[in-house]
Amino acid sequence: MDDSTTDDPAESSDAADGPETGTDDSETSADASVSETETETEAETDAEWMEPADKPILEFLQSEDAFEPNQIDDEGIAPAKYAAYRCREMTKRGLLTKHMPGVYEVSELGERYLEGTLDPSELEADK
Incomplete structure (x- = not known):
């Protein structure tokens, strides 16, 4: 036992x-x-196609007298080449207007997005 x-x-x-x-x-x-x-x-991000840097880039371009990706780099938001790429992508979706190579401005759609009255997931890329 x-x-x-x-x-x-x-x-x-x-x-x-x-x-x-x-x-x-x-x-x-x-x-x-x-x-x-x-x-x-x-x-x-607010849309599948967006990157985390997109909104800060738009806010900077809206609030400053800035138009070039180099200025975004100088501000420490994103490296210039990446900022230029993101600007081109946001231009395809209508959030930015490209005036000439390397010079961008926040568009009416971009203004609406920053105000919170536009859902960027509904924007389609230009072809």
């Missing part, structure tokens, strides 16, 4: 409780990180 003490149900339930508790903690951590990632993604 001494052999029966090694099969004590209390010992086996303690061992079973340990890993289950660890599993619950890791599942909670995984759920929390997924929620944080989803929240970050939603907060980054």
Whole structure:
């Protein structure tokens, strides 16, 4: 009967409780990180085609006497080449007007977007 003490149900339930508790903690951590990632993604852009730098670029071009991607770089918003690319993309969607190569201005649609009266996900790219 001494052999029966090694099969004590209390010992086996303690061992079973340990890993289950660890599993619950890791599942909670995984759920929390997924929620944080989803929240970050939603907060980054207002449309699938947009990049996080687009709104700051538009706000800068609207508020300053700035028209060139180099000025966006000087302000520390985005590197000039990336800013130029994003300006071209926003021009295709109508948020910016291109006056000449490298010179942009916020369009009427861009103004409406910044005011919150335009959903950029509805804008289609010019072909």
